[in-house]
Structure formats: C-alpha cells, structure tokens
Amino acid sequence: MALVTTASIVAPLIGTLGLNDPFLLTMTVLSIGAGASVASHVNDSFFWVLTQLTGMNVNQGYQVQTAGTFIFGTSAMVFIYIFTQIIH
Numbered sequence: 001m002a003l004v005t006t007a008s009i010v011a012p013l014i015g016t017l018g019l020n021d022p023f024l025l026t027m028t029v030l031s032i033g034a035g036a037s038v039a040s041h042v043n044d045s046f047f048w049v050l051t052q053l054t055g056m057n058v059n060q061g062y063q064v065q066t067a068g069t070f071i072f073g074t075s076a077m078v079f080i081y082i083f084t085q086i087i088h
Contacts, residue, residue, distance in 0.1 A: 002035070002036040003032060003033060003036035006032050006035065006036065007032055010028065010032065014028070021088075023084075023087065023088055024084070024088065027080055027083070027084045027088075030076075030080050031077060031080050031081075033076075034072075034073050034076035034077045034080060035073060035077060036073075037069055037072060037073045037076075038069060038070055038072075038073030038074065039066060039069060039070060039073075040065055040066065040069040041062060041065065041066055042058070042061075042062075046065075047061055047065050050064075050065055051065070
C-alpha cells in the first residue's frame with residue numbers, strides 16, 4: 001500500500017522536481033520501492049509467509065521481520081543515494 005500511495009503522490013511531481021531524466025526516474029522508482037519495504041509487519045502478506053515457513057511465532061516475527069526489513073530498506077535507500085551522487 002505504501003508503494004502505491006507514494007507513487008501516486010510523486011508521479012505528478014516528477015517534472016517539477018526535475019526527475020525527467022531516465023536515470024533519475026529509475027532511481028526514483030527504486031527509492032520508492034526501498035522506502036515501501038522499510039517496515040513490514042502483521043498487515044503485510046510477506047510477514048505471514050516468512051513466519052509460517054520458518055516456524056516463527058508472531059512475537060519472533062515482529063522482532064526479526066521488522067528489524068530485517070528496516071535494515072534492508074534503509075541500506076537500499078542509502079546505496080541508491082550514493083549511487084545517484086556518483087553516477088549522475
């Protein structure tokens with residue numbers, strides 16, 4: 001849901017923000033995807049797939065899943081920012 005909401009908000013602003021370049025547009029899409037994956041918890045189907053396939057209970061899932069997706073999302077956003085600064 002966060003991905004769709006953010007994309008809907010950012011799409012009309014692409015030109016205003018100067019992100020018309022294909023490279024910057026690609027980095028914007030990757031950033032939205034990374035940001036949308038930062039906090040995955042009970043209302044996310046990925047949470048249930050991970051906890052059920054690994055045998056974790058809900059409390060363990062909260063700890064592992066939320067921490068893991070936070071680390072993944074923030075590191076992805078930092079990498080995308082650094083990559084954009086170096087390449088563009």
